[in-house]
Amino acid sequence: MKNGTKGEKALKKQNRQSVLEGALILMAATVVVKVIGALFKIPLANILGGGGMGYFMTAYSLFNPLYALATAGLPVAVSKLVSESVARGRCQDAKRVFRLSLCLFLATGTLGCIAMVLGARSFSQAVGNPGAALAVAVMGPAVFFGCFTSAFRGYNEGLRNMTPTALSQVVEAVARLVFGIAFATYLLHHGMAEYASYGTVYGQAAASLEDAQRLVLPVASAGAVAGISVSTACGSLFLLLRQFFCRDGITREQLASSPRARSRRELGRMLLTVALPVCLASAAVNLTSLIDLGSIMNRLSTALEENPQAILNMYGGLLPEGMTLSEIPNYLYGSYTGLAVTVFNLVPALTVTFGTSALPAVSSSWAVKNYQATKRNIQSILRITALVAIPAGLGIFALSGPILNLLFSSRAAEAAIAAPVLRWMGLAVILVAMASPVNSMLQAVGRADVPVKMILAGGLVKLGCNYLLIAVPEINIKGAPVGTILCYGLILSVSLRILCRETGIALEWGKTFGKPFLAGIGCALCAWAAYGFFSRGVFSSRLSTLAAVAVGGGFYLMFLLFSKGFVKEDVLMLPGGEKVSKILEKYSLLG
Template sequence: MNRKGQSFAAGAATLMAAALIVKVIGMLFKIPLTRMLGGEGMGYYMTAYSIFNPICALCVAGFPVAVSRLTAASLANHRREEPRRILTAALLLFLPMGLLCSAGIYLAAPFFVRIVGNEAALGAVRAIAPAVFFCCISAVFRGYYEGGRNMVPTAVSQVVEASVKLGAGIFCAMRCLETELGHFTAGEPVCGVTVSSLEEAQMVIAPYAAAAAIIGVTVSTLAGCLALALAYFGEPHTGSDRIGAAGMIHYSKNLLVTALPVCAGALVVNLSSFVDLMSVINRLNCAVSLGWEALCRSHPQAGLERMEAERVGNFLFGSYSGLAMTVFHLVPAITASLGVCALPLIASLAARGSRAQLRRTVESVLRITVIVALPLGLGMSCMAGQILQLLFSSNPEEVSVAAVLLRPLGVAAVFVAVSGCINSMLQALGHVLVPVRLMLCGAAVKFGINWALIARPSINILGAPWGTLCCYLTMTLLGCAALERASGGQINLAAIFAKPLAASLLCCAAAVGCCRLLASWPQWAATLAAVGAAGAVYLIAVLLLGALREEDMELLPRRTKIRKDR
């Protein structure tokens, strides 16, 4: 392992660049997949993901945090041989959990899909089960490298995984569609069912095509795992990574003390998507029965009145999770790198007892997160329709639903980014149970809002993004108070948000104004020009307003040496 490691800024830049590449590849995957599957097929696809994510989080999310924190502390205290032993102990400890969870998802899939009211998603849920095991291996290796502040292997594995998902997922879904539509054209049964029209054939094929796309996703997790393993075995190592029984007990105890609360916390975070899965379709069915006409009027361009009533819930859920949430996740994906890089940095400062520098670094990390997240989130909110139309132009009905949902989700994305960064720093400081409590509070808020609003026919699916916004706003406010106590310094959220917010509002005004001035242009060209103009205005505003402070610059590569407390 590289002893020196990357600086905070270099590591964050590496992961941000990887996140952008992964998101671009993800869009190249999701756009044609949505065209092939439509809102209904995406409902089956996202049902599998919504079941997979919390279970995967239960056995995966804590691994990189635990390994990264212990590795960072070992290197800070000049115990250079420990990281490889920690990695060995983590692999021996956590891989059986991955096997059990993979088997559990596969065997319990019929039960899961019955509970969520989407039994046609059974094939997709079973197809994603093996991915948990491969994610476990990847998580342990990523924690090893991130603890040594080497973000390159993590970044490379993420790009490899996304690239394989694009190729394998589209190929599998396309082959399934072409084969079964060929059967329909030849007058043969489609997926074993005799159909009388193309529309009926597409309805029958949709769950199978979604399962085929998920097979591509599972293959991609194997590819990401292999990329990390090859990086590890391809680098020179000194010393032994063997550990005896006493060493295994020692490392296992330390790993579990950190990993289990983080896993529980990540389960609650992903539980927000599981809350959506458990409540949205069921409450939408209530809205359909309580006021069909009012529900149809709330989405006049979606053509809901032409659908069968039992299909409407899955269509709206697919438009929400497959389109709006796809764009929404762009901001947390980019800013997550800040939390990943902050964790070993904060852990090292805490291990050295650098309290004054710790307080300055906490506030700087939060300020940088806000500077990155605010323009992305607010820009997404004010240009929701244009962005979705640019990405999913062949799905106008789904876009008409998703555009309304993305506006509150854009604001929510800012608080997702900030709360995620707060949780990483709390975990680095050893307060691993605090994020769990915060997330439980947020999940309770989300469930209550979903349950109260979605069943109202005039609100229906719009209740879900408002539940997400209130969930993460609650977590941010409570988390900031917890971080103040943990770091021993006051955090002025108003000061952190003020200047980036002013710059972001100027950015949004530039985007909206540019779209209006270029109304005669093709929509795609006007949207891209507006995004470019907004970005330029934001950068200028950040510099003129002095949003970045001198202490923030200490995280840049030229000034990474930790100052001694005075």
């Protein structure tokens, strides 16, 4: 224990970050990444439309669980072992864990890449979207590079240094924007230029302009996917160069005073023991997107066979001219995933940073049996996550249509299809955003089995809802959010209860969830009313949306301040927290 205390103190003097400092670094990077991502996905949706986004999102929905495995699951396992080793003063173990993980993850990435390339056609046919085969195959290299980066990210996160992860994410986002849009635009224009000159699109005869546009979309979508593969390679190169030129914070003195590293076999066994359940949990988190991918288009086809007129009546004015019945499932799926899911994923992407930052802190305090620090970190993360997730989810519920029209102004038809779906997904946002940090903290206290079990149980609920609801012609794609709400409602309620039981935490429910919920309702109502007022000839629709968001956000902040919704312990953990705390205390605004 003495070695561990010395190891902790030595690293604290260097580049270790507190839970909230690390979370803020990752959150700042995530905001930048999401802004850049919006500059990528929004123009891409405007370029490709619902049909092209259907192909793109088929590949992306398959890639997401594999990428999460590489960039969330595997780094978590490395981070947990490295943080525990440092806490116990075994810095040589931490170094060896990094080297072992690099070898293991490179092998995993190679297998994943080969499987994705060779299985692209079979997978695309199985989900009812054979046109996506090229896009799926092109995504393969991204799995390899994602696994490569996971060892570097996990090692630095275990040392409580979130900066390398944050910077590499920004590098990837910039490269994805530049190469993805460039490749997609070039291949789209090149294909249409070939049609204008020869009447063919990449060697396939096109009978009309509409036919040519349909033929070029699978290739243009694959170009956008190729940009993602290139971006992961850029992120890998950045982390490799940084590791080579920058110190990691472990000094020669610490290595010299550290006990001899355990054998590779023992550490490898420990790594796999931690990695397997964590990776299963990480992959299972994306289970709902895989369920959507595997069920939505197939069940939409069933709905069309049963009563095509009901769906045509519902979307008749929103479907492209000349679209056949067989193309409607891909178009609706592309509108749902390319527009609604893109907005839906923004909030969980922010709150997952809290879990990433909390995991090494909770792991190290739990490893040395510092239960007071463990409880303090867990309660803080739950409070901060609720403060972010609740108003965001309720705001999306209130302004789903205006938000989609703001972001996808040139795709009014797809936005109209996605708006009713996104409205109910706003409620699911709260549950998904809260569940991610809870899962990370369960992994940190040695209960990685709980997220796996709960997400599999939730996945069955989601699959059942999709199977039953989407095949009903009058419901169709609108049934997808119902399963997501029920799925994550089950996951969060049971997982949170187990986390509290394992750690002995008695949550202050009113302070943690009650005040943010009341403030969030007020925020949503104010935003909805403000949009109604501003859109009546005062501002344009897009300016009205921005003004409504500002009004709702302002109300939320004021409510929390005057109801003392901010807790002093949380504020003190922020950079410059002492100064902020003194100012808020002066006016009696801290809880």
